[in-house]
Amino acid sequence: MLFRNYQWLLSGLCGMLLLPLLFCLPSEAQNSPYSMFGLGEVNNGQEILNRAMGGVSEAYSDGQTINFINPASYSELQLTTFDVGLDLGSEKISDNQNNTYNSTFGTLSYLQFGVPLKKGGGWGLTFGLTPLTKMNYNIQQNDSLKGSSEPVSYLYQGHGGSYQAFIGTGFRVKGFRFGVNAGYLFGSTQRSTQAVYPQDSIGLYNSNITNRTSFGGFFWNAGVQVHVKLSKSTALELGASGGTNVKLPASTDYLAETFYYTGDPSNQAPQNLDTVSYQKGASGKINYPGHYGFGFLLHDNKHWTVGADYQVSKWSDYSYFGQKDSLQNSSTLRMGAQYVPNMSPFAKSYWSIVAYRIGFYTGTDYLHLNGRSLNTYAFSFGAGFPIRNFSRGTQYTTINTSFEIGKRGTQSDPLSSNFFRFSVGFTLDDIWFIKRKYQ
Template sequence: MNAQENSPYSRFGLGNLIPAQNNLNRAMGGLTAAYNNFQSVNFTNPASYANLKITTYDIGLDYSSRTLNTLTPPKSFTSAYLIPSYLQLGLPLSKKNNWGMNIGLRPISRINYDITIRTRTSIDSVRYGYVGNGGSYQAFTGMGFGSKNLTVGFNVGYMFGNKEYNSRVSFINDSVTYKTSNTTDTTRFGGLFYNAGIQYKLNLNKTTSLRLGAFSNFKTEMTATKSISRETVNFSTNSGIQTIDSVYRGVDEEGKIIYPSSWGAGFMIDNENVWMVGVEFNAAKWNDYRYFGANDNMVDSWTARFGGQIIPNYKGEGYWSRVAYRFGFSFGPDNLKINKPINQTTFSFGAGLPVRRNVYTNQYTVINTAFELCYRGNNSNEIKESLFRLSVGLNLSDIWFNKPKYQ
């Protein structure tokens, strides 16, 4: 995978957050609280698992292009990377009793930055280098169950990851050669997490329904181990870091990382297989975030989401009339504050591209795409980010996932 990402904002907290929705929901502005469809696995609200009717395998990939713009000095830098966005398997345990489960793995955040700052003293030039790598992940399983109109669900799993920060200082002189000092701060962490959700469906008429939904991610306390080392090194952009001498190597320090609670609530109006629209509000208590007792510039955040979907003719002969066209919009303050608040705005659209005709009731293959334009920061922030993200998901349930029946 190509991972040439560079985002200074990922230095804080556990890094840049990866969208907590599958590709289908991302295209609709990230609506998940009230979304429920048997042809997709909505891992954000596990109450939706109760509606699974057929074994479903869902995998997603993200391609992102990020552009950084600095105010002083005015510069621009673009990086691109490709990562898996989730892998999950939805299983209907009892169609009659509205009982389903899901098993999945997905990334939560990414740390990836490489910054060089040069200054001039009275004699020498000094070059400071800051490099960070790492991220966090969740492996989980969950269940959803309930009646025809009211369902509840939960996920339980293990959240884990690592973060590594390198700080280099180099003195540059025309006649004297100095060695470079390098400090490495490495942290590994892990702990159990839980979340739960609820959905309620109210039929407005024979074809149209109103669905209400809410979910909550509970505060997670993870055990962490941190180690610090200081070395004298030779450094070059071609060969990287070559250690000459170890100056200090600290004993592993045990501590805690507190990952904050969050919640979401919303509604969707669904005209079955024709159109749907929805509104949702999300909030997260990032003031509660702690890394070995430090808050690391994290602040409470919220996001307002709007989106919808249109299918011109679900049973039509023309292929493009059977495609699901999706659109969405979201905005809100970021969970990071550096002197001034940072705002985020995202525009999204996408499509659900059926690979099979809908006459197959026990098998289907859909390619879900999402295009997102994300803006982070404004003219009052030192660094502004713009992000283009292309997400592609393969939603597959074919005949080989079902037990054959013989008479």
């Protein structure tokens, strides 16, 4: 009885928390200098379950989980699945001049829906929406003009981001699984640079340059997984996935203007003086990078699982209207494990059916600042809490959590940070499209 009360208590908490978070959670980082580059700071689009295992996902498949990283996993869907992930976190960012920035963020990580197309698994369909990048920065730099003592204050601002809406399918042929995702990648960004001369003594005009860009185009990626049975209860899973570069048609509006203040700039909006240049709807291309990864999992009927991945994103191929940015190829090695004490849905102890997870990842970041590469690493841990577990074959609902603590760069790099991220995922599974015989 106590076990069932645990489940219904968690189920109620899930319902009370989910809807307010979906509608009230901010979708952008708060003043992150990292988001100045490319299309913004790259989101972690992995399933929350996998993040707690260090992000190990290439070979992962589960009948009640949607693993977007490798669409071959869709073939194992057993139940109609609704999956939503949320991120919360903070970051303390430092530059090599001992200046610090505190950044907090909260965002919808993914929204996914999956349906098995074949009874008992073997063919599945998934669609959803995933944020890819987020941009939100507001940075002031005080300096002086070259060859002059005239002070100047630069203000760099930007906001926006990119998203992908996708549909995917995966199917199984004996021990092989194949899958593909296709969809639309879209978004918009706005960047502005202001130069303000607070003690103008030589007749200089304050200036502002703004670029507003919108973009969108189709993408695809594919994956494969192989199941190798080693013994009656033990199996090896192999997986690989990848996607090509995407050339996104883009349109940008460019504005250069001068402005002035009639009083104190700290409590007054700027007044337009003159439009120096204006160009509307200039067309071009944004080259969004491809990626690939591969990995393995070893498990004992999912009672325990260990695995590792290696993933690469080709950010050196990124370009904006033909211009490169301070980006490089990123590479990440991921390792993780999961342990479930009791796989039976009729276990007497609630805590014996909780999935406990731990992981680690390390690699080279996609940012390349002032000729220096940023190294990154993080430890992760979390758990999967069943909140409705009547039967894994009919209804199964879980709250997955992940905690990540890590570091990006070192004190000698142009930017470095210590970060903490908490992620929570709500996975609701049920049988649909089957007529009930008894009410």
